[in-house]
Amino acid sequence: MIREFSSADLMFIVSAVRWTLILSAIAFLGGALGGLAVALARTAQGRLRRRIAAGFIQVFQGTPLLMQLFLVYFGLAVVGLPIDPLLAAAVALTLHASAYLGEIWRGAIEAVPPGQTEAATALSLSYKDRMRHVVLPQAMRLATAPTVGFLVQLIKGTSLASIIGFTELTRAGQIINNATFKPFLVFGTVAALYFVLCWPLSLLARRMEARMRLAVTR
Amino acid sequence: MTEHAIIMRAVNKYYGAYHALVDIDLTVTRGERIVICGPSGSGKSTLIRTINQLEPIESGTIIVDGVELTAGGDNVAKVRQDVGMVFQSFNLFPHMTVLENCILAPMKTRKTPRAEAEATARKYLERVRIPEQADKYPAQLSGGQQQRVAIARALCMKPRIMLFDEPTSALDPEMVKEVLDTMIDLAREGMTMLCVTHEMDFARAVADRVIFMDKGVIVEENAPDEFFGNPRNERLQNFLGQIA
Ligand SMILES: Nc1ncnc2c1ncn2[C@@H]1O[C@H](COP(=O)(O)OP(=O)(O)O)[C@@H](O)[C@H]1O
Ligand SMILES: [Mg+2]
Numbered sequence: 001m002i003r004e005f006s007s008a009d010l011m012f013i014v015s016a017v018r019w020t021l022i023l024s025a026i027a028f029l030g031g032a033l034g035g036l037a038v039a040l041a042r043t044a045q046g047r048l049r050r051r052i053a054a055g056f057i058q059v060f061q062g063t064p065l066l067m068q069l070f071l072v073y074f075g076l077a078v079v080g081l082p083i084d085p086l087l088a089a090a091v092a093l094t095l096h097a098s099a100y101l102g103e104i105w106r107g108a109i110e111a112v113p114p115g116q117t118e119a120a121t122a123l124s125l126s127y128k129d130r131m132r133h134v135v136l137p138q139a140m141r142l143a144t145a146p147t148v149g150f151l152v153q154l155i156k157g158t159s160l161a162s163i164i165g166f167t168e169l170t171r172a173g174q175i176i177n178n179a180t181f182k183p184f185l186v187f188g189t190v191a192a193l194y195f196v197l198c199w200p201l202s203l204l205a206r207r208m209e210a211r212m213r214l215a216v217t218r
Numbered sequence: 219m220t221e222h223a224i225i226m227r228a229v230n231k232y233y234g235a236y237h238a239l240v241d242i243d244l245t246v247t248r249g250e251r252i253v254i255c256g257p258s259g260s261g262k263s264t265l266i267r268t269i270n271q272l273e274p275i276e277s278g279t280i281i282v283d284g285v286e287l288t289a290g291g292d293n294v295a296k297v298r299q300d301v302g303m304v305f306q307s308f309n310l311f312p313h314m315t316v317l318e319n320c321i322l323a324p325m326k327t328r329k330t331p332r333a334e335a336e337a338t339a340r341k342y343l344e345r346v347r348i349p350e351q352a353d354k355y356p357a358q359l360s361g362g363q364q365q366r367v368a369i370a371r372a373l374c375m376k377p378r379i380m381l382f383d384e385p386t387s388a389l390d391p392e393m394v395k396e397v398l399d400t401m402i403d404l405a406r407e408g409m410t411m412l413c414v415t416h417e418m419d420f421a422r423a424v425a426d427r428v429i430f431m432d433k434g435v436i437v438e439e440n441a442p443d444e445f446f447g448n449p450r451n452e453r454l455q456n457f458l459g460q461i462a
Binding site for chain 2: 113115116118119120121122123124125126129133134137138141
């Protein structure tokens with residue numbers, strides 16, 4: 001039965017934004033922790049740790065996010081966990097974000113001049129203190145703009161969770177469209193909502209990048 | 219406490235296949251001031267960087283203040299607390315104020331309370347004649363001021379040995395003197411110092427011994443008078459001719 005597009009349908013779509021935000025937040029925070037671990041392993045002394053981190057990055061950057069979602073979704077059952085779309089999407093997107101943030105932050109850590117680490121080492125600071133007080137604060141400045149840029153990609157990437165049946169913004173749109181068959185209206189609304197989430201972040205990233213460039217040339 | 223600040227025995231260092239330090243033997247007495255010179259690429263930086271193990275060595279023995287570097291354990295950390303280093307490019311931490319630069323290592327590695335670390339830092343900033351810059355960031359200072367902060371930062375760890383790797387080479391000519399004067403003060407106070415520098419007036423004024431390196435080998439070492447007045451090795455003669 002095809003019915004009219006009502007304000008209740010609009011509310012349904014708008015309220016699904018919160019699941020997009022929740023999923024993005026989980027993946028970003030999880031990815032930040034994972035990404036830090038990956039970046040530190042990638043820049044570590046030990047060759048084995050560097051190799052493992054590099055392999056992790058290559059696998060997750062070299063395969064489609066959708067395949068990662070499928071593998072985690074069906075993999076949950078294999079390790080005896082309940083098949084839950086939110087859990088699967090959160091795990092897959094966290095791994096995905098860990099790989100990308102790890103790679104962004106590896107670059108930022110390596111962009112800190114080696115003299116900084118040498119001076120800190122000569123002052124007898126431990127690895128932990130060198131990272132925490134000398135290298136990471138400087139790397140963070142370099143990494144802020146690309147990190148915000150990746151967050152935009154991540155928010156848009158959560159739309160793939162609709163395919164494993166998690167009702168975030170995109171799937172809410174699909175559900176309403178199936179009932180009303182107003183694809184331009186429905187998906188236009190969905191796209192506009194993504195735009196409202198992402199546009200300010202894109203602007204912020206671009207402004208930070210411009211400020212970085214200014215700081216570099218100064 | 220031993221009378222020897224540094225003992226290096228048969229030290230060899232390779233970068234891949236390149237033999238950067240060849241059978242280095244060097245003994246530094248406590249309070250001795252040594253100047254190391256030589257052509258670019260001769261291994262001067264590599265030599266002093268092995269003393270706090272910024273560069274690991276392939277063979278030989280290094281004993282700093284009675285602690286054998288190569289023996290493992292936390293010996294390296296112990297030695298680094300005792301050995302200050304000043305770099306050509308200053309290497310101040312740009313995101314920290316001058317004062318924060320100075321107190322970080324004492325607070326983290328010596329567990330000095332903040333108030334005490336700050337008092338020590340202000341004392342050494344006074345000593346290098348820039349107490350008024352304590353709350354500025356490195357980028358707000360001139361090169362000469364930055365290098366003096368770097369010296370103060372190293373001194374805040376109360377090291378017994380100071381290493382200098384071409385501390386004035388990156389400075390504008392008018393700032394060289396203020397840094398050299400700081401180093402001369404330090405030398406007069408009896409600090410054990412190893413300085414890689416081509417400032418030969420500095421060498422004449424404060425060095426007990428001058429060392430000439432070439433191709434990873436210590437080619438000649440002597441008291442300044444003899445070193446400059448009566449150089450024996452031909453490469454040293456050429457070198458002195460070039461920089462005079
Ligand atoms: N990290 C490195 N990797 C490879 N070769 C190096 C490295 N550091 C220095 N070298 C080489 O070792 C030699 C000695 O370098 P260095 O000690 O810096 O000389 P100096 O300080 O006397 O100019 C040079 O030939 C230099 O190219
Ligand atoms: Mg050098």
